[in-house]
Amino acid sequence: GGIITQTPKFLIGQEGQKLTLKCQQNFNHDTMYWYRQDSGKGLRLIYYSITENDLQKGDLSEGYDASREKKSSFSLTVTSAQKNEMAVFLCASSPYWGGYEQYFGPGTRLTVL
């Protein structure tokens, strides 16, 4: 088994601030993902990384940057936080690209004041 750790659990920022969310996995999975989940709604893919040193934009990449520092870690940066933005950011990983289930972390809850 393995686990995905996301830090911080709660993140409060100011409008226009640059904010960074971190994700670590010890599954030794190749592929990692960042999703945004608005309250009680579906998941939207922001960025993903098929392997170390790879970075791909998802459907919601505008306003975000990502970085795959090493196989086990994947960071997401909100480049300029928007006022009244509230969402949960979920990190996930999977063994390979395509056809395999994803394992999710507990999420980072973002509030922008």
Added chain:
Amino acid sequence: GDSVTQTEGLVTLTKGLPVMLNCTYQTTYSPFLFWYVQHLNEAPKLLLKSSTDNKRTEHQGFYATLHKSSSSFHLQKSSVQLSDSALYFCALNHAGAKLTFGGGTRLTVRP
């Protein structure tokens, strides 16, 4: 492109009743279908998966059958419990693709 449709946004049932959550999909490839469950303030967890046509898949009292002829993968349970209250997502994948999620169905079970 791929798409997944969950027609019910909210389902409310009394404990002990059966439930079916609908999931239909569109893809031109041979699909893998998944059901994820997300309890309040928790991470989504895999509940069921299938890529085999007309084969029933079961886990924790839930079951689903992938029907490629109708592009459906409905989630069912014969008797819901209070602990089944959660958000349920249907998702689709195929080789070389990202996971595509439906909008989710919130299931609330009343005593």
